[in-house]
Amino acid sequence: MTGTTKTPRERYRQQVREEVKEKARQQIAGSGASALSLNAIAKQMGMSGPALYRYFANRDELITELIRDAYRSLADAFIAAGGPGEGAGRAGLAELARVLRRWALEDPHRYFLIYGTPVPGYHAPQDITAISQELMAVLLEACAAAVPPAPGPIPTPGTEPDPFDGHLADHREWAASHPDAPPSALRLALTFWSRLHGVLSLELAGHFTGMGLDPALLFDAEVDRIATP
Amino acid sequence: MTGTTKTPRERYRQQVREEVKEKARQQIAGSGASALSLNAIAKQMGMSGPALYRYFANRDELITELIRDAYRSLADAFIAAGGPGEGAGRAGLAELARVLRRWALEDPHRYFLIYGTPVPGYHAPQDITAISQELMAVLLEACAAAVPPAPGPIPTPGTEPDPFDGHLADHREWAASHPDAPPSALRLALTFWSRLHGVLSLELAGHFTGMGLDPALLFDAEVDRIATP
DNA sequence: TGTACATCAGTGAACGCGCGTTCACTGATGTAC
DNA sequence: TGTACATCAGTGAACGCGCGTTCACTGATGTAC
Numbered sequence A, B: 001m002t003g004t005t006k007t008p009r010e011r012y013r014q015q016v017r018e019e020v021k022e023k024a025r026q027q028i029a030g031s032g033a034s035a036l037s038l039n040a041i042a043k044q045m046g047m048s049g050p051a052l053y054r055y056f057a058n059r060d061e062l063i064t065e066l067i068r069d070a071y072r073s074l075a076d077a078f079i080a081a082g083g084p085g086e087g088a089g090r091a092g093l094a095e096l097a098r099v100l101r102r103w104a105l106e107d108p109h110r111y112f113l114i115y116g117t118p119v120p121g122y123h124a125p126q127d128i129t130a131i132s133q134e135l136m137a138v139l140l141e142a143c144a145a146a147v148p149p150a151p152g153p154i155p156t157p158g159t160e161p162d163p164f165d166g167h168l169a170d171h172r173e174w175a176a177s178h179p180d181a182p183p184s185a186l187r188l189a190l191t192f193w194s195r196l197h198g199v200l201s202l203e204l205a206g207h208f209t210g211m212g213l214d215p216a217l218l219f220d221a222e223v224d225r226i227a228t229p
Numbered sequence C, D: 001t002g003t004a005c006a007t008c009a010g011t012g013a014a015c016g017c018g019c020g021t022t023c024a025c026t027g028a029t030g031t032a033c
Helices: A008-031 A038-044 A049-054 A059-082 A093-106 A108-115 A126-145 A163-170 A183-204 A215-227 B008-031 B038-044 B049-054 B059-082 B093-106 B108-115 B126-145 B163-170 B183-204 B215-227
Strands: none
Touching (some): A008 A059, A008 A108, A059 A108, A059 A126, A093 A126, B008 B038, B038 B049, B059 B093, B059 B108, B059 B126
16 A cells, blocks of 8 residues: 555565564463563564564564554554544544444453553653644544534623633644634543543443443443533 | 551561552653563662562563553542532533543553553453442543533433433443432443543544644644533 | 675574462460369 | 460462563575675
């Protein structure tokens, strides 16, 4: 697709890298991200430990790559549903919510690589931040479409200016992809994000099933209340 | 307070256990829960590694104890604010929200011990589950007070029965402390819990500050929309 | 098409390290008479 | 109040382990003429 022709060797390298990451994901799913071991992965692939250093500089690079892949895959799912391209921005918020949950359930540990317990001192490289902005752009697109257009500088009579909207108006660098979106759209995006992360992460951590509740219903209920507040 | 008289030895044991846990918390705050090492803690206390086995059966027991303490401390904060006892159930939801956030910010890693990335295969012992039920009881008390009393079996005319309320009516073991609370109260409790977990965990993981937003305002905005939906 | 050379995947030995945990022991603290 | 004994905190040596990572090397694959 990208047109770059691959030599057989490059193709092979990529295959092995992919297999390493696949085993890494399995290992994380089995015993948590902190238990990730290069030697164990190599053994599982029938290789010696040092062989992996042909493919990854070290353990940290592998983990960062897994995080990058996780972001990339979620961003792609969002873009496919409602991003730029054919039918640009046509997906509603409810659709994005469905996509998010399906993506998260597909591999919960991938979700926690992005939104889980932060590792003290870890800072994602810049290209990962860029991917998360792609993600946000799709969300903002859907939010802008779901909200009445910007009311202009004159406040609607009888409506007090919301202090939170004021804060948003002053801090909208994170929404640089949509410079014309009204504060209400930014606000909707944040609401979508934080509320769905709330239900979803509790679900994935098993807090609801421990209570005998059906996570799908909880999720849907929350989605309803975002779309029609 | 509990009246059990302590011999000096018991008192000393407890002091040392406490110091071990304190160092453990520092270590977790510094490099994450997975980096917790008994030997490192011992060294930090000027003791040899094996000495700690006088106080904890093994590493797992120490971690479980840290989790238990985290739950206990949050439950105590909730009870102090709005639990049974003097002024039973007087605290509003907004007050509980304030307590929750203050508690979480006091030591973010304690929060993640409870609500962070789940460790595959780990199951909390039953007494910890019991503490989380204490917590829920305080929340339910506040929710029951914030909601109109149970409407009885006859549905209000013009109001369609909500399928989610139906699900809640069928699965309310987790709310056993309040058998008479209407479904709307249970629903409010779940909303409080999941939404505040959403904003709070994003804040603690640094996702907002990375965007230039003020987490306190985001939190307050969400609290407002829970209390007055 | 065949030969000479360069590239690169993978190996096995070795490094130092810190981990959790056991064990037999010493010495201090508390208890019973 | 003094002595004999039991309890228990803490030590140091030792266990086996798996980790990440380096290094010099072998052998297969691809490239240039």
